[in-house]
Amino acid sequence: MKSTSLRLLSAAALLMAASGVASASVMGYGNFAFAPISGFVTYAGVTLPTATSITFSGDAITGVPATYLGNTNIFLGESGTDLTINTGETNTLQLFTADTGPYADFMSWMYGGHTYSFDTSTLLVSSSGVGELTLSFSGTFEDSLNTYTNGPALVILSLNDAGGGEATYSATFATPPPNVPEPATLAMFGSALIGLGLVGRKRWARR
16 A cells, blocks of 8 residues: 555656646747638649648738637637748758658747747648548647747648649637646646545555
8 A cells, every 4th residue: 555655656756747847938829820822822732632831921820719628719800910831941840751851840820029939749631522631730839039949739721622732721829729738727736636545545554
């Protein structure tokens, strides 16, 4: 019983430590929609679902809800702000190759005198039908003032074939993605483990 209590206390300590590190930087809650300024992107390939690359030419934030996950949206007021998508290859995103990423500063924008950026870590490519393609990027979000650092984030681009090697798309950015545990949740779980450990310790002491 003693070893069990010690293991519980050790696990609780690790969770509380992780919670403390996570809460050291501010958790930003925000999401917005964005789209290409020209209305289109171009792609290389016979059809959009089999495209080998997509080239971006400039994007802008098109919609910002007032709240996100029950919190005030940190991007409130940024509608209309220009975005830059950068792959290091004249803004061409290679698909189904080793050159797909990850990308540092894959997406960046300026607002209020400082820069926001999104770094990709993984990319999921899927197609739900003829003429459709979905790109789901997971990664981290931060700003130049270090108010938000390495926050989990998600970008989803839904593309539709417009013919002639062009595609329209709608896209969303969210930080954190839905269903990501918050520091407060970790802290509560850690407190519960500490409570269990103390109960077990008292029971062991009575023997």
